[in-house]
Amino acid sequence: MTHAVVLGAGIAGLLAARVLADTYDEVTIVERDDSPGAVPRRGAPQGGHLHGLLDGGRRLLEELHPGIVDELAAKGAPSVEPLRDTRWYIHGRRLAGDATGMRSVLVTRPFLEAALRARTLTFPGVSLTYATATGLLERGPDGVGGVVLRDGTVPADLVVDASGRASRLPSWLARLGHRTPPEHRVDVDLGYATRLYRRGPGTAFSGVTVSTVPRFRGGGCVAVEGDRWLVTLAGMLGDHPPTDPAGFTAWAATLPAPDIAAVIADAEPLTDPVPYRFRGSRWRRYDQIRMPAGLLAVGDAVCSLNPLYAQGMTLAAQQVRILREHLAGSVDARAFHRATAKVCASAWGVATRSDLAMPEVDGRRPVRTRLLDDYVRRVQLAAHHDPQVARAFLRVANLTDRSSALLAPRLVVRALAHGSR
Ligand SMILES: Cc1cc2nc3c(=O)[nH]c(=O)nc-3n(C[C@H](O)[C@H](O)[C@H](O)COP(=O)(O)OP(=O)(O)OC[C@H]3O[C@@H](n4cnc5c(N)ncnc54)[C@H](O)[C@@H]3O)c2cc1C
Structure with missing residues (x-):
């Protein structure tokens, strides 16, 4: 009987569990946040803010869960051609163009996560346990044999850390006498503020993205499930959008394109603005240390990027695709992290450049x-x-x-x- 444990039921953890289910008899997802119905939930507070699923990520999701985009669309998520149906402003001016051959499904993160969770838990052998992981079980001098929970332990042949940006894996490794990964950082002191509005019929577009290039302030406004607009304002380097309703509206009017302010002016607000502060991109280089056997890391636990470029979920899916390729035979942690470092390097380059x-x-x-x-x-x-x-x-x-x-x-x-x- 083979057993894999995944730490975290976020996007990376759910996708990892899905591919592990093809190889392991049992897959246990350990998640510390026992409020799955909360929107957003405590364990993933970023879920209240705009989460664009890039076309590259959508394709990978479809590979792992055929039909998922149609399922989301059937439940009310707009499915659009990105350049024809949404507007993109960079350097204050709109991109030209029409068909790109891509498809965007416009959803809130909790809606997407709920669909992934429901599908993942239907795979044979996959289960979810609400518990907080606090460390690793050793196996021999250079291996991991499971996880330590706040109360108890779970033995496993493979442990996959998908516990997000605040992952404690470096300190768990240090506690067992292993090297900790070098970490790259680029600080941007980004502030988000997000508000939902009711969406009536007849808008000319399904979304607007205003880039923070060149002068720090930008935002996004997308039509999401439930006939709502999700509006996120974003400011870099400490120039953060306010969270009082009047200030939020006034700040939107300072963007270099008028479309978001126009949507806000006509729509009925459904929530108050909520803030999120993101200090900067982080990349933990597990590819540069010798990881103990039986231990892998994916998702934001490895590489957490400035969310303005909307790469996080797609990067997690890319890492999981590599995991799938490495699951034939016993997983070589070093080869796996070296392979995922290539996709991280590419996404890191886009964001930090x-x-x-x-x-x-x-x-x-x-x-x-x-x-x-x-x-x-x-x-x-x-x-x-x-x-x-x-x-x-x-x-x-x-x-x-x-x-x-x-x-x-x-x-x-x-x-x-x-x-x-
Ligand atoms: C403000 C913001 C906006 C973003 N916008 C986008 C976007 O537009 N597009 C995009 O693709 N990405 C976006 N991202 C990034 C995206 O949220 C993540 O990259 C993606 O969800 C992958 O994250 P993850 O699954 O690795 O971690 P998370 O989603 O953070 O999930 C980690 C999970 O682990 C659990 N956990 C943590 N510690 C423990 C523990 N000790 N024991 C058990 N469970 C634990 C947490 O409760 C949580 O459920 C954004 C991020 C932020 C901060």
Whole structure:
């Protein structure tokens, strides 16, 4: 009888449990938050804020749970073509364009998580236990044989830490005498404020995204299930949106595009604004240490990124796809973390390059980063006029195509021609 334990029933934990169920006889998800019906729930307070599911993540979710997007759409989540049905503003101007060949399903995070949880728990051998993990059980000098809970222990052949950004795994490793992972950080002091509104029929678009480039303030407004608008305002480097209703409305009017303020002006609020403060991106380099056998980490526990780029759930799904590939035979922790470091590096590059383009953000800027950033800025400017550049840019931003797609010769020509206007 083989047994895997997953710590955390967030997006990464639920997806990991789903793939482990194909190989392990039993999969136990250990989750400390016993309020699954709360919206958002205590254990994942970020769930009250805008959670865009990138097209790259949507595709991976469909691979693991065929039909899930149609299921969400049938329950009221708008399913749209990103560039035709939603508006994107970068550098204060709207991207041109029409069809991208992508599909976005617009949902709140609790709605998506509930669907994933329900599906995951139907897999044979998968169960969920409400308990708080507090450490690791040792197996021999260099292995892990389960988890320690606040009251009790759970032996396991494999432990997967998916307990999120606040994961205690580094200190648990230290307690057992193992090395702790080096950590990269880029601080952005980002503030969110979010409010739900009733959505009537007849709006010309299903969503608006206003980038914080170039001057710190941005936001998103998306049509979500339950005929509601989810409106998140975002400000970087301490310029945070207020959470009193009048201040929220006034702040929305300071954005470089008028659409979000227009939605707010006409819609009935359903909630008061709620805040969230995000200090910065963190990447724990488990690929650079020798992890004990039988122990893996995925999701925000490894790499937690500036949420403005909406990569977190997709990155978790990418790591889980790699987990699936590594499950044939006994899992080699080192090979697994080295493989996931590649997808983390790519997402980390997207997020931190954009953040470091702002001189006020602390961090190293190698020449390559500066050159790339300058080129991406030209791509973004060209995307205001050139639908083909807009399409290519948005497909890369959605992690559907690799960043190298932006370096295709015909695109470079278009970006250089239009990006200097
Ligand atoms: C404000 C904000 C907005 C975001 N917006 C987006 C977005 O637009 N698009 C996107 O893709 N991503 C977004 N993200 C990121 C996204 O939330 C995460 O990347 C994604 O959900 C993967 O997280 P996770 O499952 O690793 O961790 P989490 O979702 O944080 O889940 C961790 C789980 O572990 C549980 N847990 C913690 N410690 C223990 C313990 N000791 N024992 C047992 N259980 C434990 C917690 O209760 C929780 O349920 C956003 C994040 C933030 C902060």
